[in-house]
Amino acid sequence: MSQTVFEPVEIVEATLAHGAVLAALHAHSFSAEDVWDEEALKQLLPMPGVVTALALRDDQPAGFLMIRCVADEAEILTLCVATAYRQQGIARQLLTWGVMEAQDRGADHMFLEVSVKNTAAQALYAGTGFVQAGKRRAYYPDGSDALVLMHSWGG
Numbered sequence: 001m002s003q004t005v006f007e008p009v010e011i012v013e014a015t016l017a018h019g020a021v022l023a024a025l026h027a028h029s030f031s032a033e034d035v036w037d038e039e040a041l042k043q044l045l046p047m048p049g050v051v052t053a054l055a056l057r058d059d060q061p062a063g064f065l066m067i068r069c070v071a072d073e074a075e076i077l078t079l080c081v082a083t084a085y086r087q088q089g090i091a092r093q094l095l096t097w098g099v100m101e102a103q104d105r106g107a108d109h110m111f112l113e114v115s116v117k118n119t120a121a122q123a124l125y126a127g128t129g130f131v132q133a134g135k136r137r138a139y140y141p142d143g144s145d146a147l148v149l150m151h152s153w154g155g
């Protein structure tokens with residue numbers, strides 16, 4: 001399957017100083033019941049194994065990916081791109097960055113949960129090597145199920 005090639009974004013590793021920027025991106029991208037506020041994000045940022053990639057386009061924050069790596073396993077904690085920057089390949093570039101970072105840290109697979117209702121994210125993950133590994137019933141506050149997706153690169 002062919003993929004459109006977009007201009008690369010600048011990706012920087014986020015620190016505590018980016019807490020407010022990340023919170024604004026998250027609030028913009030998720031419904032109120034799923035939003036993580038600045039305090040929650042600042043608690044996660046320095047946790048062991050947590051790495052956060054902030055995408056910048058023309059120096060403006062466009063989206064971010066937060067992963068956690070523990071031993072051979074990596075997990076996507078959250079991913080979002082602001083509406084003005086969507087469908088320009090930014091989430092795909094963040095995922096590529098995250099997989100490389102997880103590989104560097106010794107992970108051989110990555111997993112995540114995504115709502116059965118979130119068809120855009122499902123298409124993104126299907127196109128970046130993720131396959132369904134399970135389902136969690138009534139996982140989200142609105143009662144919807146989550147698909148558990150996994151991407152393995154280990155032998």
Ligand SMILES: CC(C)(COP(=O)(O)OP(=O)(O)OC[C@H]1O[C@@H](n2cnc3c(N)ncnc32)[C@H](O)[C@@H]1OP(=O)(O)O)[C@@H](O)C(=O)NCCC(=O)NCCS
Pocket residue numbers: 002003004029030079080081082085086087088089090091092093113114115118119120121123124125127
């Ligand atoms: C899901 C999300 C991160 C995608 O970000 P994005 O930067 O627009 O995605 P990309 O431009 O990198 O798209 C990569 C692929 O994702 C899929 N995709 C992205 N947006 C899509 C849409 N609106 N409808 C269908 N497929 C879509 C496509 O397969 C696309 O590949 P293509 O360009 O070859 O068609 C973004 O829509 C978002 O932040 N949504 C709200 C938060 C969210 O749902 N996060 C994920 C939680 S698991």
